[in-house]
Amino acid sequence: MKPISALSSLYKSALQGPVALSFASTALTASLLGLSLSSASAAPVAMPTHSDANSELVNRGAYVARQADCMGCHKEDYSGGIAVEAPMGTIYGTNITPSVRYGIGKYTEQDFKNALTKGKAPNHRLYPAMPYPDYKGMTDEDISALFAYFQTVPAIDEPPAYKTDLPFPFNIRALMLGWNLVNMPDWKAREGLDETQKHGQYLVDNLAHCGTCHTPRNATMGYDMKNYLSGAMLGTWHAPNITPDKASGIGSWSEEEIVTYLREGGVHQKALAAGPMSEVVMNSTRYLNDKDLKAIASYLKAVPVVTTADTVQPVNVAALPKKHSDDIAINLLDQMDVLKEAKAKASSNSESLYLAECASCHGINGYGQPDAGYASIVGLTSLRRDNPAPVISVVANGIHQVVNTRPQMPGFKDDLTVEEMAEIVNYVRTTFGGLTESKVTADDVANQVKAGPQAPFIVKNAGWLAALGIIAGLVVLALLIRWFIRRR
Ligand code: HEC
Ligand code: HEC
Ligand code: HEC
Structure with a gap:
């Protein structure tokens, strides 16, 4: 497998710079033909934050930081500045390196515990953009390990690039006391779970805080626990229903598929973790060991079923397009020819549009180049959902990755008309989603482009x-x- 990972790091380094320009040409070199280089990798990715020179406690803390995805909001070096979009404004992760001036260098372990489990920093209340309602259930052992680990992180003596500045009345941090009173969840082990599932619940609810995106909010922005994990809007993204409902959730997924999804960021001809979920995979779940991922999968199979209106049509594998070729030794010029040929043979306007706008990254047959981050879009749940809004939004707005070594998807709302975008969305939903019909109209697209996120x-x-x-x-x-x- 050596040459493959070499190829993949080559793509990554090529993509680190000003990305937009290198997109089309880099993607072309292998994605056109729908080459999938990824083979089922069984092991978690080695953690760059692990060091044999550190004590066992510190390394355990480094692992807990992955389970709890601290980097997701505090940045890879924990210097802060990553935006958490809340409906009332943008809240930025802070510097949590041991810097005395800008970070948490003066924190005692008790201060650290208060911040994590009560949302209480030494001098002020934290906004619940920091998931303390979830971390409230963290065990003391995990908190101690985390604290030990954060002492060893290199201090960064700089303030984050961005600072939170919410409008009145949300700039009154003491208001969070009232919010906490109403909204702090009461985490209890669900009844009837085996030991594995109990561990899974701890990971899902408290460490990995999956509910922050997948559980809808009530009018005061607390968790709507009756609809636990049944899906929620995240700005223009939608975090789907992950309860075991067969029609609208992940009831048809095997536990193995859930593990593969969390480890590799997708399941062949089934689902993709893009956007916010891709960040979760990149920073957190791909590092988790088998025991943890299996526990999460087993627990997700045991949570109460919630049926939502957003039905997913079952995948019809026989109707999906086949890969153009499995041969990775095709040179760039040949691939250009393949695209040209496909364009000449296109049998509809929508196919021509797809080939012109999308095929350089997703391949003529939709299989992309997953090893280099160019997603396969064949058979995805997002394309098979009754609600086309999230897909329309992806085409209109693109996908902006915080993990900047990953390729980005450009938005098309400035380059294509709403009619053209509707045609493309219908094309990908039927061709790659396998739906028998898709009736997205230009008006649907226009509305989706106009509609911002729904504020509670x-x-x-x-x-x-x-x-x-x-x-x-x-x-x-x-x-x-x-x-x-x-x-x-
Ligand atoms: C979903 C995003 C998110 C995740 C995940 C997250 N944090 Fe935070 N955290 C924030 C935000 C945003 C703030 C600042 C909140 C504010 O300004 O009130 C914050 C503040 C903090 C603070 C208080 C620092 C200060 O004085 O401002 C500490 C300590 C902290 N986080 C530690 C952690 C640790 C440790 C983890 C992992 C276990 C973690 N955070 C995971 C978003 C996050
Ligand atoms: C930052 C927000 C966020 C967090 C945290 C998060 N998810 Fe997701 N999740 C999403 C989004 C958005 C999608 C849709 C991705 C797409 O369609 O490309 C998704 C998709 C999924 C899917 C695929 C569902 C389908 O029908 O295709 C599964 C399974 C899943 N998440 C499980 C989890 C688990 C387990 C956790 C906790 C370890 C978690 N997620 C944490 C946002 C999040
Ligand atoms: C420059 C490369 C590029 C182009 C051009 C491009 N995409 Fe993408 N697309 C991506 C990448 C990269 C991802 C995965 C992003 C991630 O992992 O977060 C993606 C993801 C997707 C997804 C999956 C969304 C989900 O959450 O399930 C769909 C659907 C999609 N693209 C459709 C299209 C369509 C339709 C077009 C043409 C109008 C297009 N893309 C053009 C790079 C591209």
Whole structure:
């Protein structure tokens, strides 16, 4: 397998610079023909944060940091500055290196525990963009290991590039005390779980905090536990239903497929972890050992079934296109010829559009070049869902990866008309999703492009609620004054 990983690192290094320019040509070299170089890799990826020179406790902490995906928001070097998009504004991960001035160099282990489990930094309240409602259930052993590990991380004596600056009333951090009162979850082991599943629950709920994206929120932005893990909007992304419902969830997935998905970022002819989920895989789940991934999979099979309206049509493998070729030794010129030939033979306008706009990365038959990060889009759940909105959004807005060694997908809303985007979306849903029909209209696309993320009640009405609060305060004040005057 040596030449393959060499090839893949070559792609990665070629993509680190100004990416846009190198896209099409780099992708062309292998993706056109739908070559899949990835073979089922059984082992987790070796962790760059592990060192034999460190104590066992520190290395355990490095692993817990992967399980809990601290890098996802605090950046690979923990210097902070990664944006967490909350409906009320952008909240940035802070510097959590042992820098005394900018990081957590002065924290005691108790301070660290308070930040993780109560959202309480030594001098202020944290926003729940830091998943302390989930980490609340972390064991003391895991917290101690994490604390030991963070002492060994190189200190970065710089403030993060971006600082959180939310509008009134959300800039009043003490308000989070009220939020905590209403919304801190009460994590309890589910009944009827075996030991493996109990461990899975701990990972899903507390360390890996899968619910932050997959569980919908209620009006006050706390977890809607009745719809636990049944899917939620994330800006223009949709985190799907991952309860074991056969029609709208992952009931048809085997445990092995769940493990493969979390380790490799996709399942052949079935699903892809793109966008926010790809970051979860890249920073966290691909490093997890078999025991942990199997526990997660087994637990996800045991959570209560929630049926949502967003049905996934079963994959019809026989109807999916075949790979053009398995031969990886085809040179660039031949591939250009293949694309040219395919374009000349295109039998519909939508096929021509796909070949012109998408095939350089996803291949003429949709199999892409997964080993280099150019996703195969054949058979994906996202293409088989009744709700086409997330796919429309991907085509319109593209996919911007925080992990910058991964190729990005450009958005097409400035280059294509809404009619053209609708045609392409219908083409990929039927050709690669295997749907018998797809009736996305230009209006659907226009609406999706216009519609921003849906903000929950409390945020949409924040100004109004704050005004109401002030009025309530004035009324109380007036009553007090009247009472005071009468007493005299
Ligand atoms: C989903 C994103 C996210 C993840 C995952 C996350 N954090 Fe945070 N964290 C944040 C944000 C955002 C803040 C700043 C919150 C604020 O400004 O109120 C923060 C703040 C903190 C703070 C307080 C520092 C300070 O004084 O500002 C500590 C300590 C911390 N995180 C540690 C961790 C550790 C350890 C992990 C992994 C176990 C982790 N975080 C995982 C988003 C995250
Ligand atoms: C940062 C947000 C986020 C977090 C955290 C997250 N997910 Fe996801 N997840 C997503 C998104 C978005 C998708 C859709 C990806 C796509 O269609 O390309 C997804 C897709 C999935 C799918 C595929 C579902 C399907 O029908 O195709 C599974 C399974 C999954 N996630 C499991 C998990 C597990 C287990 C965890 C915790 C270890 C987790 N996710 C944490 C956002 C997230
Ligand atoms: C420059 C390369 C490039 C081009 C051009 C491109 N894509 Fe992509 N596309 C990607 C990459 C890379 C991903 C996976 C991103 C990730 O892993 O987060 C992706 C992912 C996708 C997905 C999967 C979304 C999901 O979550 O399941 C779909 C569908 C898709 N692309 C469709 C298209 C269509 C349709 C076009 C043409 C209009 C197109 N792409 C053009 C690079 C490209």
